[in-house]
């Protein structure tokens with residue numbers, strides 16, 4: 001049997017274990033270990049098991065992951081999301097589809113305080129659904145906007161996906177994080193225009209709310225301050241270079257804690273329990289993410305030894321198609337993968353295989369990271385496993401069924417594909433900011 | 441059985457508490473390091489390695505809690521299509537394999553930690569040298585807790 | 600006899616790194632001389648194992664050979680750290696010759712390799728460890744208060760000279776310079792700085808006289824090596840011995856190629872402290888640093904002083920007749936009018 005055949009058998013074993021509901025991290029590690037043992041003997045596996053977990057976890061660059069998770073969690077408890085929602089509503093509510101736009105805008109603001117996408121969708125669902133019922137909104141439009149708005153959290157910095165991607169692709173973490181800012185803003189713009197278009201076609205989908213006096217609207221801007229401060233700390237800190245991404249995560253968590261103390265409405269007891277809750281969810285999510293990384297580290301040793309990435313590069317070179325075609329094929333692969341795997345798992349499983357191909361085609365890995373992130377966003381909306389759809393269903397009124405929510409996100413998937421096309425056509429959207437952060 | 445459940449719960453909680461405290465420590469350490477660096481120009485030489493070691497604690501001491509809260513990602517879509525009995529059988533073998541894997545990983549990281557202890561393993565931290573071996577034992581401890589949680593929770597679920 | 604693959608793990612991906620050029624040359628030669636019986640497969644970016652675990656990966660048979668830096672395994676290498684002492688020689692060629700002398704003649708040095716089940720094939724060294732900085736450094740006073748990335752013994756040395764030593768994780772090196780977290784990097788060879796584009800932000804290179812003090816090496820798994828036929832082992836050793844010669848001319852050529860671009864595009868300067876300045880630096884730094892190391896070795900039960908003297912003797916033996924030209928010497932020849 002050739003090593004490449006073993007490589008495919010290893011992937012087959014991985015799939016079987018996943019189907020049996022084996023935890024993804026252990027499935028990666030076990031199929032990797034089995035393949036490694038076949039190719040290089042048991043000693044190699046023992047070495048990978050003895051040393052791999054330590055070297056994967058004791059990473060300075062990746063320490064930004066728990067710290068950004070903590071920052072997002074603290075920001076959530078200090079009510080940044082609700083504040084952003086109410087403030088944005090004063091401005092956008094009067095427009096047709098304004099409530100759905102409010103959801104997108106507030107999600108964009110919350111995105112700057114969190115590294116993931118689920119928390120944002122959950123909070124937004126709790127805040128926005130009651131308002132939507134009050135104004136006779138199409139709940140389908142609302143559910144789609146909430147699920148899609150949550151995606152902004154992984155594109156707009158900070159982003160856990162980007163930190164992990166940068167460490168796997170060996171690109172600068174700060175440049176990768178900055179690369180997501182304009183694509184994130186572009187996504188907001190496209191979502192807003194899309195919602196407006198939908199509401200102009202279907203006049204009942206998003207009736208406008210009464211206008212609000214300017215003074216009141218201006219006063220509402222105050223509610224943005226917490227998110228604004230965090231945005232300045234994180235994006236400003238990374239862009240200006242006052243601190244490294246890792247340090248900005250630490251500072252961000254610290255500042256979020258201060259904001260939380262300053263804005264606390266309930267007593268100290270509640271505050272303390274909120275902090276403890278934040279720490280617990282941080283620890284648990286971090287352990288989950290790094291378990292995946294440990295599994296992936298063992299699996300990717302096996303893939304490398306089996307020569308699968310090399311075989312793929314050879315295959316691509318033999319196909320005699322344009323690099324753009326290859327890129328599109330690679331990106332299309334994320335649709336089926338995203339159907340079953342969660343965002344971080346699909347990143348971790350695929351990057352060791354596809355990145356060598358992308359690098360062999362001399363494409364910019366930072367740009368590719370942004371494109372992959374977008375495909376992963378789409379995966380969070382597609383059935384059967386669409387994390388954000390599940391979360392929205394969890395907070396939605398009972399009359400909205402799970403299939404309803406899946407239907408509701410279809411327009412937003414189309415909008416994301418439009419964003420993808422723009423990002424492919426104009427790499428500068430992603431690369432201009434990181435390029436300009438260089439040099440002094 | 442009651443006693444084992446008790447031990448599992450307490451072990452898991454104590455480790456989680458240490459993991460949380462370690463993160464809290466980082467949240468204070470990092471801004472402090474930046475502040476000191478800005479004020480005196482003198483950074484804390486070992487901060488990179490301290491953060492790296494803290495990461496080991498944060499992650500391995502929260503593994504069991506993540507398991508207890510079912511945070512570890514799996515794909516339940518296919519097993520959900522099975523009948524109750526078949527599903528229980530598949531689940532049993534899946535858990536058995538998972539427990540075996542945790543045991544294996546725990547065993548080899550323990551051997552690694554012992555070797556590290558025997559050699560008095562150290563690492564460079566900035567311009568000074570610090571002891572590394574005590575931190576190696578965090579892995580087998582965290583994995584032992586994970587194993588215990590897998591076993592206890594499987595029996596709780598299926599009884 | 601069938602074809603044999605040799606698995607090589609690499610920590611880095613950068614093709615500009617001359618060490619990688621050398622290791623690729625090594626395997627091309629091996630393939631030629633063995634009539635194609637050996638071919639190498641390269642795995643970059645730590646694809647098979649992290650830098651610190653390369654030794655154990657080799658011992659376990661995951662990889663057959665690798666390129667590494669001694670500093671990753673301070674526990675396994677205690678006495679071998681003698682080769683990382685600052686201020687002993689300015690020529691990596693002399694350092695390499697001395698290393699091989701002791702590796703072959705001193706059982707205590709050899710033992711640290713044998714215990715890890717790895718065989719030293721050749722020191723694939725870094726050239727003179729420069730400081731690259733945003734502002735020119737012309738005298739010891741210029742080092743005072745300078746924020747430098749540093750580590751290990753050379754970090755200690757520079758902090759004795761008044762610099763502030765910061766640890767920056769390797770992947771954040773470029774960022775840290777670009778964003779001004781540090782004013783410069785210490786302990787970096789000119790070609791390495793060039794490979795990582797560090798000179799774009801810190802164009803000024805200075806050699807203050809700490810010399811070569813990095814021990815990077817090319818090693819093989821002992822189980823793999825021992826499994827080879829005697830004549831192949833001899834062939835590999837022979838090739839290993841040629842590495843230093845090959846590097847000596849290679850580095851001079853490399854510096855001749857890259858220095859003009861650095862000067863033209865980024866206004867790089869290359870400055871060596873004068874004899875008096877070097878003496879001054881070593882007066883402040885060396886006795887204490889050497890004594891610390893000897894004391895540390897004594898505490899661990901090793902004859903630190905004897906090994907240090909042996910290394911100094913070996914350096915003295917190989918220094919005469921050395922024809923290596925440093926990057927700084929190459930610069931002086933190409934730009935005789937530069938101040």
Ligand code: NA
Pocket residue numbers: 111112113114115116152153154155156157158159
């Ligand atoms: Na974000």
Ligand code: NA
Pocket residue numbers: 338339340341378379380381382383384385386387
């Ligand atoms: Na999906």
